[in-house]
Amino acid sequence: QVQLVESGGGLVKPGGSLRLSCAASGFTFSDYYMRWIRQAPGKGLEWVSYISSSGSTIYYADSVKGRFTISRDNAKNSLYLQMNSLRAEDTAVYYCAREGLSGGALDIWGQGTMVTVSS
């Protein structure tokens, strides 16, 4: 079935790095734009980054620009988020999501992976 599975979360010290992965299955990954969305504990949803189907167009939220890098490997059906210079305020559940319908609608979401930035 159509599925997204995130991995790579964990506990990291401030200033450290982490790489999140999102494995796609059940659909032609290379046809879809993808996004990363995060949610801090007890808070609302926050968009992090967006990548086009070919990887040629990328956007970042101001809060992560210059520190995070989104990428994809269509041959491996995988989406990535390289996170550097992590801060306490980056602590959140990170979701990958597929832009599958018009208007940028995210129709498929992963279960999320928790990133905790703490000393």
Place this chain on the structure above:
Amino acid sequence: QSVLTQPPSASGTPGQRVTISCSGSSSNIGSNTVNWYQQLPGTAPKLLIYSNNQRPSGVPDRFSGSKSGTSASLAISGLQSEDEADYYCTTWDDSLSGQVFGGGTKVTVL
């Protein structure tokens, strides 16, 4: 401080109609379509309404969306206990070149 403004909470009794507002500006709602997500406790968000008023397959027609100018709204008619969740509006913001969310509205079924 979210770019889109939603009421923090809304409530109703079973069978009632509840409406959630989402207010933005000309650079976001005024220029782009709005999507709505439902998030049940401890789960990933689920797409509820896309392109202002379209329902993905499987979403009950009790849920409806609308947009006028720089505001949008989500209506839940025939409220049911399983509708207790957080609801988020979102759209693209041309000035920020990014996706923006409302702060979320917690719906309680009394």
